[in-house]
Amino acid sequence: MRTWFPYPLLSIALLVMWLLLNQSLAPGSILVGLFLGMVLGWVTLKLHPARSRLHRVSRAAGFALQVIADIIRSNIAVATIILRARRVPANAGFLTVGLDLEDENALALLACIMTATPGTAWLEYDRRQKILLFHVLDMQNEELWRGTVKRYEAALKEIFQ
Amino acid sequence: MSHLTDLPAWAALGVCGLLLLGAATTLIGSLGLLRLTDFYERLHAPTIATSGGTILICLASMLCFAVLQSRWIFHEVLIILFVTVTTPVTLMLLGQAALYRDRFEERQGVPRKPKPERENSP
Numbered sequence: 001m002r003t004w005f006p007y008p009l010l011s012i013a014l015l016v017m018w019l020l021l022n023q024s025l026a027p028g029s030i031l032v033g034l035f036l037g038m039v040l041g042w043v044t045l046k047l048h049p050a051r052s053r054l055h056r057v058s059r060a061a062g063f064a065l066q067v068i069a070d071i072i073r074s075n076i077a078v079a080t081i082i083l084r085a086r087r088v089p090a091n092a093g094f095l096t097v098g099l100d101l102e103d104e105n106a107l108a109l110l111a112c113i114m115t116a117t118p119g120t121a122w123l124e125y126d127r128r129q130k131i132l133l134f135h136v137l138d139m140q141n142e143e144l145w146r147g148t149v150k151r152y153e154a155a156l157k158e159i160f161q
Numbered sequence: 162m163s164h165l166t167d168l169p170a171w172a173a174l175g176v177c178g179l180l181l182l183g184a185a186t187t188l189i190g191s192l193g194l195l196r197l198t199d200f201y202e203r204l205h206a207p208t209i210a211t212s213g214g215t216i217l218i219c220l221a222s223m224l225c226f227a228v229l230q231s232r233w234i235f236h237e238v239l240i241i242l243f244v245t246v247t248t249p250v251t252l253m254l255l256g257q258a259a260l261y262r263d264r265f266e267e268r269q270g271v272p273r274k275p276k277p278e279r280e281n282s283p
Contacts, residue, residue, distance in 0.1 A: 020235040075213040078205055079186070082193040092202045094272050115249030118208040121201065122249075123256045133272060135256070137205045 004038055006045045011037030050104040056159055063155045070148070071117050078118040078137055093139040097146050099125070099132050099153055106160040110152055120145065165229075172228040176221045183217030190214060200259050204252055211248045216241055 005011045011034075018033035019025065054060075081090050101107050111122045114134060124133040136145050168176070186209060193206025219237040227234050263271040 017239065020233075020239060023233055023235075071212055075186070075209055078193070078209055079189045079213075082189055082196055082206065082209075085193075085196040090197055090202055092199060094201075096272070111253060112246065112249045115252050116208060116212050116245055118205050118212060121204045121208075121256055122253055123201075123260055133260075135201045135204065137202060 005041050007041045010044060011041050014040055052103045052105045052160055054159060055161065059155065059159050063159065066155070067113055067117075067152075074117050074119040081137060090137055091139045092135065092137050094123070094133060094135055095139075095142060095145055096131050096133050097149050099130050099149075101153055101156060101160075103156075103160045106156045110149075110156055113152060114149070120148075165225075168225065168228060172224060176225045179217050179221035179224065183214045183221060186210065186217060187214030201256070204256055208248065208252065211244050215244050 014037040015030070015033040018036055019029055022029045081088075099107075099110075101110065107125065111125075114120045114122045119137045121135045122132070123135055125131075126133075132149070134149070190206050190208075190210030190213070193209065194203055197203050197206060219241050223234040223237045226232055260271065264274060
């Protein structure tokens, strides 16, 4: 089974996604979905993704809610900045913060969250010195941004390590 | 589309509100591309359109078709999922490309590359 489906969870997710996209349970769709899951599983195997263990999945729900609240808040904040950009130029700048995350998947998730949030953009992570360089649109309070990143880091650490 | 007349008033109002809000958010995001001056600042503008606008418009669509019960609403969930997962990757690539170019041209105001430690460098 492992040779056909090296990543069973991924293959199941792909099958479910395929069935949802087609909105049918016809044998043909299931067959194509299984084939898709198999081929993409092999492709993923070639990419050698890092496996990580989830320790406290229960913490993930609270973290997701927190992130959604932050995204809504920063959506409003960035919208006001853009609407006032004619009169008040945006006070943007680069910031660095030290990170202590080892897990690659946790880093990837943090990068996605930070870039998906308007107002912060992930630019570069130095693996050796563990320093993250990111760009913020509103430099009013540097410590606040650093604190936010640190908060995310702590939550991810709790979930992944 | 002719079934839209079956939509009760409360749902129609909700769908309208969500659609207008989503469209306005997307418009603000696009306006940001025009008004912000720096490339790095412009990186922030499209995320409003994707994180706010797309989700609001998809929610409107979900509400509409959930009330009409004409089809399943999983498509919108998948759209939200894929847009939120894929946009950051593009933006990160663009940001890194800009950073690389600016460092190469030695532009002012762009942070230097951190010095690599001697013993670890290949």
